[in-house]
Amino acid sequence: MNTLRLVVVSAGLSQPSSTRLLADRLAEATGRRLAGAGRAVDVDVVELRDLAVDIANNLVTGFPGPRLLAATEAVTAADGVIAVSPIFTASYSGLFKSFFDVLDNTALIGKPVLIAATGGTARHSLALEHALRPMFGYLRAIVPPTAVYAASEDWGAVGDAGAGGLADRIERAAGELAGLLTNRPSAEATVAEATIDEVVPFAQQLAALRPGKPA
Amino acid sequence: MVQFGIFTVGDVTTDPTTGRTPTEHERIKAMVAIALKAEEVGLDVFATGEHHNPPFVPSSPTTMLGYIAARTERLILSTSTTLITTNDPVKIAEDFAMLQHLAEGRVDLMMGRGNTGPVYPWFGQDIRQGIPLAIENYALLHELWRKDVVDWEGRFRTPLQGFTSTPRPLDGVPPFVWHGSIRSPEIAEQAAFYGDGFFANNIFWPKNHFQRLISLYRERYAHYGHGTPEQAIVGLGGQVFMRKNSQDAVREFRPYFDNAPVYGHGPSLEDFTSQTPLTVGSPQEVIEKTLAFRESFGDYQRQLFLMDHAGLPLKTVLEQLDLLGEEVVPVLRKEFAAGRPAEVPDGPTHAALLARRDVAELDAAAAEPAGSIA
Numbered sequence: 001m002n003t004l005r006l007v008v009v010s011a012g013l014s015q016p017s018s019t020r021l022l023a024d025r026l027a028e029a030t031g032r033r034l035a036g037a038g039r040a041v042d043v044d045v046v047e048l049r050d051l052a053v054d055i056a057n058n059l060v061t062g063f064p065g066p067r068l069l070a071a072t073e074a075v076t077a078a079d080g081v082i083a084v085s086p087i088f089t090a091s092y093s094g095l096f097k098s099f100f101d102v103l104d105n106t107a108l109i110g111k112p113v114l115i116a117a118t119g120g121t122a123r124h125s126l127a128l129e130h131a132l133r134p135m136f137g138y139l140r141a142i143v144p145p146t147a148v149y150a151a152s153e154d155w156g157a158v159g160d161a162g163a164g165g166l167a168d169r170i171e172r173a174a175g176e177l178a179g180l181l182t183n184r185p186s187a188e189a190t191v192a193e194a195t196i197d198e199v200v201p202f203a204q205q206l207a208a209l210r211p212g213k214p215a
Numbered sequence: 216m217v218q219f220g221i222f223t224v225g226d227v228t229t230d231p232t233t234g235r236t237p238t239e240h241e242r243i244k245a246m247v248a249i250a251l252k253a254e255e256v257g258l259d260v261f262a263t264g265e266h267h268n269p270p271f272v273p274s275s276p277t278t279m280l281g282y283i284a285a286r287t288e289r290l291i292l293s294t295s296t297t298l299i300t301t302n303d304p305v306k307i308a309e310d311f312a313m314l315q316h317l318a319e320g321r322v323d324l325m326m327g328r329g330n331t332g333p334v335y336p337w338f339g340q341d342i343r344q345g346i347p348l349a350i351e352n353y354a355l356l357h358e359l360w361r362k363d364v365v366d367w368e369g370r371f372r373t374p375l376q377g378f379t380s381t382p383r384p385l386d387g388v389p390p391f392v393w394h395g396s397i398r399s400p401e402i403a404e405q406a407a408f409y410g411d412g413f414f415a416n417n418i419f420w421p422k423n424h425f426q427r428l429i430s431l432y433r434e435r436y437a438h439y440g441h442g443t444p445e446q447a448i449v450g451l452g453g454q455v456f457m458r459k460n461s462q463d464a465v466r467e468f469r470p471y472f473d474n475a476p477v478y479g480h481g482p483s484l485e486d487f488t489s490q491t492p493l494t495v496g497s498p499q500e501v502i503e504k505t506l507a508f509r510e511s512f513g514d515y516q517r518q519l520f521l522m523d524h525a526g527l528p529l530k531t532v533l534e535q536l537d538l539l540g541e542e543v544v545p546v547l548r549k550e551f552a553a554g555r556p557a558e559v560p561d562g563p564t565h566a567a568l569l570a571r572r573d574v575a576e577l578d579a580a581a582a583e584p585a586g587s588i589a
Binding site: 056057059060061062063065066198199200201202203205206208209 | 407478
């Protein structure tokens with residue numbers, strides 16, 4: 001089997017960043033699970049902080065600069081994605097959203113995307129469910145049932161009875177993502193050529209407009 | 216030969232270096248002065264945009280082009296673009312045939328869909344139907360210029376019964392049509408189907424996107440039997456600001472770039488010039504960047520430059536046209552002619568279309584069996 005490609009998208013801003021730390025732990029756990037299932041994985045990390053200006057420029061000009069293009073191509077070609085955002089003002093960060101705004105809206109179709117977030121308190125944890133999950137639903141990604149939220153307190157404490165500790169949640173989510181990836185053919189076989197080459201023959205375009213045809 | 220010219224958006228923009236905004240009247244007169252200058256410095260084409268909202272002035276292109284036609288002798292008058300989606304194709308057929316007569320054939324036009332959503336309802340249309348409107352309306356326009364009496368029924372306008380669009384095209388030869396697009400393969404396909412020109416306004420985006428679009432058009436042009444892919448009729452945009460000394464050009468243009476309506480307050484001038492066709496520098500740098508278009512897109516037929524935007528004062532634009540006409544275009548003509556295969560067509564003119572029509576008629580007559588002549 002081919003080596004799987006996993007791309008980690010981290011929208012953390014500080015250095016070091018707890019968002020990146022969570023992303024790395026999810027990637028490590030997923031890689032370990034896959035290795036256990038006999039699948040090798042290459043992990044690429046896209047740090048959105050480094051692309052902040054390129055993302056803003058893409059919003060203004062309509063096209064990505066070379067570095068952002070490389071990042072969007074990596075995400076598009078990936079077998080799976082781990083997407084991690086800090087929670088700002090009750091939702092994903094603007095930078096996180098802007099990256100997925102400039103990504104082609106077909107790039108994630110059918111692709112497993114594990115979602116995770118960080119925040120100062122656990123009170124924002126459901127932002128994963130009411131903000132990130134619907135966004136990836138719109139993009140027709142396959143999002144595992146476990147989304148991982150890490151508040152400040154999680155980094156040094158045991159979890160509550162319902163949610164388990166952070167380490168448990170990471171393992172559970174990584175297991176779900178690895179399960180989705182294990183039986184997946186490598187993305188190389190499924191990456192579609194750009195849609196620009198799929199042209200509807202002109203006669204067909206004209207025929208669709210003949211009177212009497214439904215709009 | 217490649218035709219060289221300029222295309223204007225017709226924006227009224229504040230000059231960021233002085234804070235002064237021209238009046239609509241000043242901008243309209245400036246557009247005319249720029250067109251006349253284009254002929255004076257030896258360019259081949261002047262094309263105007265069509266817009267129906269401030270801060271743009273050119274809502275009535277054939278009025279402006281008719282006036283310019285009366286004051287020029289060689290310049291080809293064109294559009295960039297004519298809105299095939301929201302204009303009634305009957306009116307386009309009439310207006311441009313009239314212009315063609317007044318200008319002695321020095322007219323062609325470029326079809327575009329327009330990218331301003333609110334314009335559609337102002338003319339009773341729906342932007343969600345943009346592509347179908349472009350396809351159906353052009354099919355009607357094409358027929359109106361080629362059939363004296365048209366019976367027609369479609370989805371987007373009232374049917375026509377026994378309708379004749381007047382005046383008939385000059386010499387019975389319709390104006391040449393380009394189809395302009397920045398992203399839609401459907402439009403490349405449409406241009407290829409009819410054997411019309413395809414204009415890729417490549418000035419705001421990197422070239423790999425346009426290479427795909429143009430090669431699609433070339434392949435489909437051959438597929439529909441109009442010639443080889445290399446014989447398809449391709450036009451390209453360009454955007455330049457020049458001074459003799461490259462550093463002077465950058466220093467003078469930077470405030471206009473930084474505040475430009477399209478890309479201002481975004482990427483740096485340096486990033487944008489490295490990623491798109493924009494050239495800010497010496498005439499030699501403009502020559503080099505434009506010559507590279509042939510490497511990327513193949514031999515082509517028309518090169519239009521955007522020169523008068525972002526609040527540049529008229530005096531500066533006229534100086535730019537002097538540089539373009541005196542130092543850039545003569546070199547480009549020579550370089551593009553060198554190594555251009557004989558079978559690659561020249562930029563389209565009325566005279567060439569007329570000659571081709573006559574040859575086709577002679578061939579058809581010669582092909583008839585002798586007995587049928589009596």
